[in-house]
Amino acid sequence: MEFTLTTTQSRDIETPAFVMLCFSDEPPAAEAAGGVLKMMHESGEFTGKANETAVVHRPEGMKAQRLLLVGCGEKAKFTPREMRVAGGVAARALQARSIQQAAIRLEGVTGSPAMLRALVEGLMAGSFEPDQYKTEKKNGGKLLERVEISCLEPTAELRAALETGQITAEAQNWTRALVNEPGNVLTPRVLADRARAMAEECGLACEILDEPRMRQLGFHTLLGVAQGSAEPPVMILLKYRPESPATADHLALVGKGVTFDTGGISIKPSDGMEKMKYDMAGAAAVLGAMRAIARLKPPVAVTACAPCVENMPGPKAQRPGDIVRTYQGKTVEVLNTDAEGRLILADALTYMVRNEGATHLADAATLTGAIAVALAHVYAGAFSNDEAWQQRVLEAARSAGERIWPFPMDADYRELLKSAFADLANIGGRWGGSITAAKFLEEFVEGKPWVHLDIAGVAWLEEAKPWMAKGPTGFAVRTFIELARGWA
Secondary structure, eight states, X not given: XXXXXXXXXXXXXXXXXXXXXXXXXXXXXXXXXXXXXXXXXXXXXXXXOTTOXXXXXXXXXXXXSEEEEEEOOOGGGOOHHHHHHHHHHHHHHHHHTTOOEEEEEOOGGGOSHHHHHHHXXXXXXXXXXXXXXOSSOGGGGOOOOEEEEEOSOXXXXXXXXXHHHHHHHHHHHHHHHHHTSOTTTOOHHHHHHHHHHHHHHHTOEEEEEXXXXXXXXXXXXXXXXXXXXXXXXXXXXXXXXXXXXXOSOEXXXXXXEEEEEOOXXXXXXXXXXXXXXGGGHHHHHHHHXXXXXXXXXOSSEXXXXXXXXXXXXXXXXXXXXXXXXXXXXXXXXXXXXXXXXXXXXXXXXXXXXXXXXXXXXXXXXXXXXXXXXXXXXXXXXXXXXXXXXXXXXXXXXXXXXXXXXXXXXXXXXXXXXXXXXSSEESOXXXXXXXXXXXXXXXXXXXXXXXXXXXXXXXXXXXXXXXXXXXXXXXXXXXXXXXXXXXXX
């Protein structure tokens, strides 16, 4: 999507559609669009409530062919997060009418760099359609392509915000397209090929650990998950190193990469299993974040790690009751083969500390259904061994407009992972499932500051929203980008 910054007044912009952001507690001026807006407001046809839209054709006093009204709710509560949603609503409303060019004016409360960046991210995220495998595209394949953004003065800060928003949104949409790939197309090796091609394009170092190398290293928990599939596993490593690092810190971003999850021998119900192509959303998020990090150039070293497998019930599949030894050395009794994400992450997290020298870790994983029971499809869950580090991640999430809620990690939860036959079990029973999964992962971070994001409830939209299409959301990409950009 192309953007231009101008200072042209709203009435003088020639465009197929001019987008006007409207607030529910700020009635339109009597003369706006020849009084049509005031009439619509008074009749209740358009009140400015969040996500509400309406179109006025040939608005009086304007050169635009159409005026698209987008409701933003109460002005006092309008933040960059609401602006991001408004941008998505605008993009989808425009595309529904096959409009490919539009304009918008930002001033006052909407005119800050943060608001501009959020608008750009919302417009680009809203324009994404997960229809790459459809022969007939939605709206004839006509996507929003060009947007003119009018402001009081196109300062250097606004131009930088525009560029950052574009880079961030492109990475988020790249991630969404990756997650949307079906399991028969996107196997672990194909995902590695996609990552390698992206790394070459963006100037990142790339290393792929294949099955023989992982066996040599002793990644037995990861290989145990993969052994039921005809598709071999891989571990993807992407590395960014700043030219002038401001710190000796080394941030590791780790993402669960189960390219398809049947549950293994502990097989899932057939209803909804087709969605399990999204079980690599964590891996896609860390790879997508690296795509942006390579261009935004934060002052901290960052390595992304994506352990990638298929979890299948083949003749060599891991059995409930099997005991495997982790790369760290601890043994794990596998009570449920559908709790596989924590097994592949265990080896990856330890590897990042021991072999890559990570000083801070953050992982993203579609790890448990329990997180959606606790938080529905609204928030991701955060789990950490370090309060200060968790606060930094939460602050990055707030800045990025992604909602994450912290959970307790008391030592009592570790007791639920006790096994009579191994150092620990891979599940902790019915209660507190998302917490016990996180406690399992905590065993393998070697005491380094670490945050686990359980994104199982937010990585996929079950139904389309006014601001985003059904399917993958790209959750955690923006948080990870902000985490690296804000490093001090």
